[in-house]
Amino acid sequence: MSEALISVIISLFTIILYIGLAGYVLKKNPHERTNQIFVLLMLSFIIWSVATNSIGLTADNTPLSEMLLYMKLHFSGVVIGLTLFVLFALSLTGEKKFLQNPLTYMILLPSLYLLTLIWAASISDMELSVFKISQSKQDFFLYSAIFGIAGVYLLLKHYAGSRYMQQEQAKIISTGAMLSILVAVAANIILPMYYGIYFLPLSTLAPALMGVFFSYAVYQYGLFVTPVPEISVTSFCGIDCTLCQEYLSKHCYGCRFNAEKYKNCGIYACLKEKGYRDCGDCNEIAACLKRKDISGHCFVQLPAANEKPKPDFSGTHYLGHDKGFDLFIETLKTGAYGFVVSTTNPQEIREKHGLLTTPISWISNDGFDNGVKFDDLKRLSAMTINFMKRADNAVVLLDGIDTLISKNGFGKVQPVVQVISSAAQATNSALIISTNMDKEELSRLKPLYFSKKNSKSGRT
CATH class of the missing domain: 1.20.1070.10 (Rhodopsin 7-helix transmembrane proteins)
Incomplete structure (x- = not known):
């Protein structure tokens, strides 16, 4: 040739x-x-x-x-x-x-x-x-x-x-x-x-x-020069508005409903300044007070007669993988501030569940970005408890507890779960633990004070 x-x-x-x-x-x-x-x-x-x-x-x-x-x-x-x-x-x-x-x-x-x-x-x-x-x-x-x-x-x-x-x-x-x-x-x-x-x-x-x-x-x-047509402003519920059925069906009273209002939003200005698409890209989101302060009072409130009492999800919940995410998203819709700690790649979680603005910490061998290594249980505990203390009405999804146990052993993981559960009770936060354990193993994992009072949904 x-x-x-x-x-x-x-x-x-x-x-x-x-x-x-x-x-x-x-x-x-x-x-x-x-x-x-x-x-x-x-x-x-x-x-x-x-x-x-x-x-x-x-x-x-x-x-x-x-x-x-x-x-x-x-x-x-x-x-x-x-x-x-x-x-x-x-x-x-x-x-x-x-x-x-x-x-x-x-x-x-x-x-x-x-x-x-x-x-x-x-x-x-x-x-x-x-x-x-x-x-x-x-x-x-x-x-x-x-x-x-x-x-x-x-x-x-x-x-x-x-x-x-x-x-x-x-x-x-x-x-x-x-x-x-x-x-x-x-x-x-x-x-x-x-x-x-x-x-x-x-x-x-x-x-x-x-x-x-x-x-x-x-x-x-997905080539990084492919932008999103507009910056995704953090919504009160933590879910990207362009994926929310309430927003799409015009039932949402959030800041994104008014096309002009969000352009004057402090969160939008912060995203523009830092060059991020949404708050979920920012390394400081877990400790960010600006997101909490601004999104908490930028909504058009419904008349009192139409308001429904918000369900109380505080306490510790033990659920299967998919049901754990379902409860987590349901809790976000009530106005809770969410945080996910998972052994699954954050990109997969965001694409599957639409959690584009929710902070996600990846448990992996290398502890990428704001993630945590499998054997660094101390950092995992501190990071989770710190979020519960900083955020009012916090909900934390701990996904992959079974993998943590297989990597570290039950004896090392159990105290960590009990400490985080205690923190959830003390801060009136919700802790959702995704697990496939049988009832006997689960009973050993739960804190000694565990009762129906602080677990409103058992493992299913």
């Missing part, structure tokens, strides 16, 4: 991949600036691939003017693509308004200069053996490589303090970008300059690598 044919196959694959990615991201939200830059980034890589594909298809007797045009498009795609990658990363950080950020112009000006050099070149300036357009050392490729590395740095810096899922996404994109840069530098600088070789399939492979890693990020995590 010839080099030209290999290059054509890689280029066609890359073009199809980038068209699909651009359409997917733009469809999510065509008005978002970050999405628009991402689509332009995809288009630049398409130009890069089309030009490289055209070079591979040219015959030996192709006029030099036509070859020059393909090469200009090829090099322009490289410069524009890596420049847009930096602008894309800069847009994601959102530290300053895009057009007011001096870094934007520090990136654009040299790029325009490099493009001018490329398109001002004539056939007499071209040395086909080295593909020289600007200067003998092909400075435009060196500049472009610097742009790509800068983009990777901005991504890593921005997501270093983010949630685990976002960190993993950033690693995938950054790895793809670095591999693409290394391949592009090798194909277009090192081999031509020092060995007089231009291996076309290697040059074609650079944008293809980037596309594969972007696609994997979309498949594995």
